[in-house]
Amino acid sequence: MRITRRNMLRGTAGLGASLAFGRVWAATEMDLGDLRITTLSDGHLQLPESFLIGDLPRDEARAILDAAGVAAGGYEPPCNVTLLRSGEDVVLFDAGAGPGFMDSTGRLPDALAALDLSPEDVTHVVFTHGHPDHLWGAIDDFDEPLFANARHLMGRVERDYWIDPETTETIGAERQSFAAGAARRIELLRDMLETFEEGDEVLPGVLARASFGHTPGHMSFEIGGGRALIAGDAIGNAHLAFARPDWPMPADQDPELAARTRLALLQELAERGVPLIGFHLPDGGVGRVEKGDKGYSFVPEV
Template sequence: MRISRRKILHAMAAVPLAGVLPTLTRADVSLGSAEVTTVSDGNLMLPGSFIFDPMPKDELAAVLAEYGISSETLEPECNLTLYRDGKNTVLFDVGSGHDFMPSAGSVLDSLEAAGLAPEDITHVVFTHAHPDHIWGLLDDFDDLVFPEASYLMGRTEWDYWWNPETVNEIGDARAAFAVGARRRMEAIEDSVNLFDADQEILPGIASFSTPGHTPGHMSFEIRQGNSAAMVIGDAIGNHHVAFRKPQWLSGSDQDTEMAAATRKVLFDRLTNEDLTLIGFHLPDGGIGRAEKDGDGYRFVEEV
């Protein structure tokens, strides 16, 4: 049996955690003969200002009080979607790895708890290239964490982060995002498959353009017969203000106006088609539905 450097590193990292239960899968839903599960990559630790700065403070306070959310700090979950249809084992995004935040980067433990090794992943599909979605592509030796997988990314998103001018134009606060994305994309440059909107990228999985959070952010409809779900990445980035006030601009989005317009289109589709949604930063595994509630919406977890 060949033991890779990545396996050695992962084993060493697990030693101090002996006796601690691994992070488990969070939620699941069946779509025909296929199974969709979310696996945890831990959580982020963010200042509230990262999201809330552009929002009207008086109205914001009322929304946050309704949900018991602090305006000072946020600890959103990171839920990676795992799709299995008996032939393909598809992971949407790869998490943060060990370079972004100490509270994130645990997806390998979660996959192990689901009975999967990294080599079992046949495809990795990216919603976008922010750190918590792509930095987990490489281990500390710069080896691919999922060595047997094929990689797929939207063409617009790839072109944006691949552009050498992006690091100069994105702003100081996000410059490291651009450097980190480019370094990881270089590792799959010769093998990545690029796709456009409204394209079946794999059997039963179609792309749906949801720009704004990043220029080429993609969501994905997974459909098996009459059953369907939408993997939305960060197009709807939380279960509180993004649902209750989707028209508000969020500091987490790179193009705030476009992201707000995208949320309207996405909420209309989710509710009109009664689709199950899977959100990267939504609570308790991130699987549920959007229900109309007054002039906004409410996230209802899948039971």
């Protein structure tokens, strides 16, 4: 297995310009022989500190965040969309946030272009869950599927939760827009969206694993017979979630269940030494889990 991090320039040129200019995109790549995984940035979220700490013990939480270099007052986690290429398959795990969520997100099409890929080249979009930064990017500005040639796949439990009319009434005021947005986009995908169950091999070499708690039907994915794990938001950050995985995190819809899921995943990943790919983890989201005296730590691979 070889893991690298490289920069890619998406260049443009004006009339008469002698030099190209553009944005540099960082990509972390993992070569698994017959499979190649690349994490691409969809940008980053802009969140208040309360999104991290909530009702947690503030002094202890703040000490962990200070040690991790997270400044007080706000939080800007990265959004890492995973691209898997295997034979003719070009697979995205999650679709990013698209144009309608935050100004700091929605960069996935440019990141794909830096790899000389277009949305039309994508053959599959596999969702970990239905939150805005994972689902909303599947629909473009014109309410059309962005990845027009792709099969779209979501866990049945997760799909059913978001299309249930009662979800908007029960999810809580702070997440009502999430529910309405998810239901709308799932409806726009219509017959393009397929469902799967926990334990299904959704694609060759891609095994769905239930990791419920962050959302009711959140899924993670074992890649290549367990050679890597795409965890989505089951492990949602590289500081509090590792140092105190037993804490009920305010970002999770079912904090108690999510804590049990997170603790089990961290223990397994530390024991097996399997690379972890996390949507909101730093350095492209690729690293390993190490067990410490009191908790765990995230060690980036590059």
